[in-house]
Amino acid sequence: MPHADSALVPSSVATKQQFWGHVHEQLSLVLDGQNRNWVSNLSTASALLYHSLRDFTAFFGAGDRAVNWCGFYLIPELFPGKKSPLASDRPPPLLLGPFHGKPACQWIPLPSSNTPSSRPLGVCAAAFVSAKPLLVPDVDAYPGHIACDGDTKSEVVLPLIQHLEGKPRVLGVLDLDCLALGGFSEEDAEGLEKIAQLLVASCDWE
Secondary structure: HHHHHHHOOOOOOHHHHHHHHHHHHHHHHOHHHHHHHHHHHHHHHHHHHHHHHHHHHHHOHHHHOEEEEEEEEOOOHOOOOOOOEEEEEEEEEEEEEEEEOOOOOOEEEOOOOOOOOOOOOHHHHHHHOOOOOHHHHHHHOOOOOOOOOOOEEEEEEEEEEEEOOOOOEEEEEEEEEEEOOOOOOOHHHHHHHHHHHHHHHHHHHH
């Protein structure tokens, strides 16, 4: 089967539970036997997710309800030689990784543990710091939202968590935007969380 066909959603898929099970299965098949390079695998995942979501119009809609961005923000340790765009007294930000959609913000600032900022965190930063999924039905009502695309109305962010010797390490986040209010549900967050877990297990991060 051509790799591009993995993003097609068959007509037999009628519920979100079936949809996320189908996407997880397709991503597993595409990644199986491939190299474990995180750049290649996250690039494949962002494209597959983006096009699968846009193809599944029964629940995610089309046109003004379409998913308009899908990608990753990652810790700078994964980018050799990359210098932080922030001052040296600030923690390094999350850096833009593989994505599908319009050009996006290059980096996401993180709070300092020594001098916490009084400003609210953006959606990606909040999900990264809490190490928990974050569902935002209305980004305009979310304090601290960073508007990379002014047309985005809702968002869901999932942390990528690696477990090393029983200790969790947050590698970054999987971020999806939608052009509709309330574009994502808890069911979507649960399906995406399993995909995030699959990606962490399918890549080498050192």
